Amino acid sequence: MAKTAKIEVKEQGLVDSMQGFFRTLLEKGDINALLVPQRLPRKNAVMPTLVTDPEKINGADPLAPVFPINAAKVVSKLTRKPLHGKVAVVLRPCEIRAFVELVKLKQARTEEVVIVGLDCLGAYGNVDYLRFAGEDGNGSTQKFFQNALSGKGTAWEGIDISPACKACDHPIPENADLLIGLLGVDTSDHLLLKANTAKGEAILDNLKLPAAKESEGRKKAVDALVAARSAYRDQMFEETSEATADIEKLTSYLSECINCYNCRVACPVCYCKECVFVTDVFDHEPSQYLQWAKRKGAVKMPTDTVFYHITRLAHMSTACIGCGQCSNACPNNIPVMEIFRTIAHYTQKAFDYEAGLSLDDEPPLSVFREDEFQEVVAKMH
Amino acid sequence: MAEFEPTIIAFVCNWCTYTAADLAGTSRLSYPPNVRLIRMMCTGMVDPKYVIKALLEGADAVLISGCHPGDCHYINGNYKARRRVKLLKEILPRFGFEEDRLKLTWIGASEGVDFAATIKEMVDQVKALGPNQTREQMVI
Numbered sequence: 140m141a142k143t144a145k146i147e148v149k150e151q152g153l154v155d156s157m158q159g160f161f162r163t164l165l166e167k168g169d170i171n172a173l174l175v176p177q178r179l180p181r182k183n184a185v186m187p188t189l190v191t192d193p194e195k196i197n198g199a200d201p202l203a204p205v206f207p208i209n210a211a212k213v214v215s216k217l218t219r220k221p222l223h224g225k226v227a228v229v230l231r232p233c234e235i236r237a238f239v240e241l242v243k244l245k246q247a248r249t250e251e252v253v254i255v256g257l258d259c260l261g262a263y264g265n266v267d268y269l270r271f272a273g274e275d276g277n278g279s280t281q282k283f284f285q286n287a288l289s290g291k292g293t294a295w296e297g298i299d300i301s302p303a304c305k306a307c308d309h310p311i312p313e314n315a316d317l318l319i320g321l322l323g324v325d326t327s328d329h330l331l332l333k334a335n336t337a338k339g340e341a342i343l344d345n346l347k348l349p350a351a352k353e354s355e356g357r358k359k360a361v362d363a364l365v366a367a368r369s370a371y372r373d374q375m376f377e378e379t380s381e382a383t384a385d386i387e388k389l390t391s392y393l394s395e396c397i398n399c400y401n402c403r404v405a406c407p408v409c410y411c412k413e414c415v416f417v418t419d420v421f422d423h424e425p426s427q428y429l430q431w432a433k434r435k436g437a438v439k440m441p442t443d444t445v446f447y448h449i450t451r452l453a454h455m456s457t458a459c460i461g462c463g464q465c466s467n468a469c470p471n472n473i474p475v476m477e478i479f480r481t482i483a484h485y486t487q488k489a490f491d492y493e494a495g496l497s498l499d500d501e502p503p504l505s506v507f508r509e510d511e512f513q514e515v516v517a518k519m520h
Numbered sequence: 521m522a523e524f525e526p527t528i529i530a531f532v533c534n535w536c537t538y539t540a541a542d543l544a545g546t547s548r549l550s551y552p553p554n555v556r557l558i559r560m561m562c563t564g565m566v567d568p569k570y571v572i573k574a575l576l577e578g579a580d581a582v583l584i585s586g587c588h589p590g591d592c593h594y595i596n597g598n599y600k601a602r603r604r605v606k607l608l609k610e611i612l613p614r615f616g617f618e619e620d621r622l623k624l625t626w627i628g629a630s631e632g633v634d635f636a637a638t639i640k641e642m643v644d645q646v647k648a649l650g651p652n653q654t655r656e657q658m659v660i
Contacts (some may be wrong), residue, residue: 380614383614383615384614384615384616385615385616385653386576386615386616386617386653386654386657386659387653387657388616389615389616390657390658390659390660393660394660396660415569434577434578435578435656435657435658436658437658438658439658439660444660445576445659445660446569446572446573446576446659449572449576449611449612449615450568450569450572452611453568453569453572453604453607453608453611454568456611457607481614482610482611482614485610485611485614486607486610486611489606489607489610490603490606490607503603503607504600504603504604504607507596507599507600507602507603508599509589509590509599511602512602512603512605512606515602515605515606515609515624516602516624516625516626517623517624517625519623519625519634519637519638519641519642
């Protein structure tokens, strides 16, 4: 039975009570540092910040409905080699899932990390968020959660949470040592704090917070959210499959792509130090372009756009956790996430694998069995 | 109009299928000239992007052929190839490439006759399938 406690909210509001909790965690939690999204001094940008001084936590706002990067990438930077210290990292469910993939791909380690996961009600795209937050960052976070948790929804003046978040069927953190629960919790009074692992329990004991029970309403609230998200997801799969059903359609789908590769840079699981698409392999001889143009009478330049996207699907779709940072990073608003998640759904199913779910499931392309997939071997003559 | 002559790109491993192709030749077996053999050291080094590139450039089909299970010169390269083919067969048909445009077979070094028969059969199949969608169309 998982241990639970409560983070008291009362009149101070969500953001302040969350900051209070992080201060306590940093002081009493037997950790050296806390990685938490903080509001930067200028504008309302919220970025992961590594904090060692409890007094410097006053900008923390992990509930802000935005994540300009998938923080699994920075957790990888902190953990790929020994850190010589213990760090608690505050992550969204999709960031934890990306972290799980990176650990399996040997790009991160779990040893010196305590994962603090938060229920996630979604996030706006980077540009939309700045408009939403306006001049009052903390106030906007409070407004977002009041609306989302009271059933008023997440739409505001023509903007809404990103399609990746609308299609996210994992709003509750999995594989977190400590979970901060909001769904089905009376957030005007408290937040739920739950220890899912021995690591989490040890910290919870140190914090000496008042005890609490997981409310009965929580499961119901979670189920309802997951059902709504899954319905959106399934429709997205259907529409995207239809929109990319052949090369002509796929070409039209990707026609605004300028080969900037931002989607690959933003992707938390695309981990190669040097992507083949930026190596000499693609520094073609000038005369080569002429050859290509001659073959079909015309060639679009820069070349290899569809090639790049399908190759990335082949390389990474089995590790796709659906965070949507690819779409967030696209300068031309191509629905990259939609195509990635759709293909990922089928490739992961083919290998009976779900990215981000478990540290024990082996990434499909890192293993093989002798007696498998006989159906793909042609029986000729 | 002349009959459609498909182009098939075949990635064959040095130790088994390439040797089988050699044997087919030295045995004076004939098979259709539609296939372009690319000798790889092992099917395990056929990156999915080689297949994707071939099909996007207008090849009508791709064949990957290596040693029988258990016979791989590098112990297990062909098992890795099989997983990659499984992966590609999930992805490519979703973009309108018929599944039969990608084939994986095991043809051992002594099976020259099988090699010739496989190519003949595959050419017939691809002829029946018709030209690949990328043959004429500009792919961005």
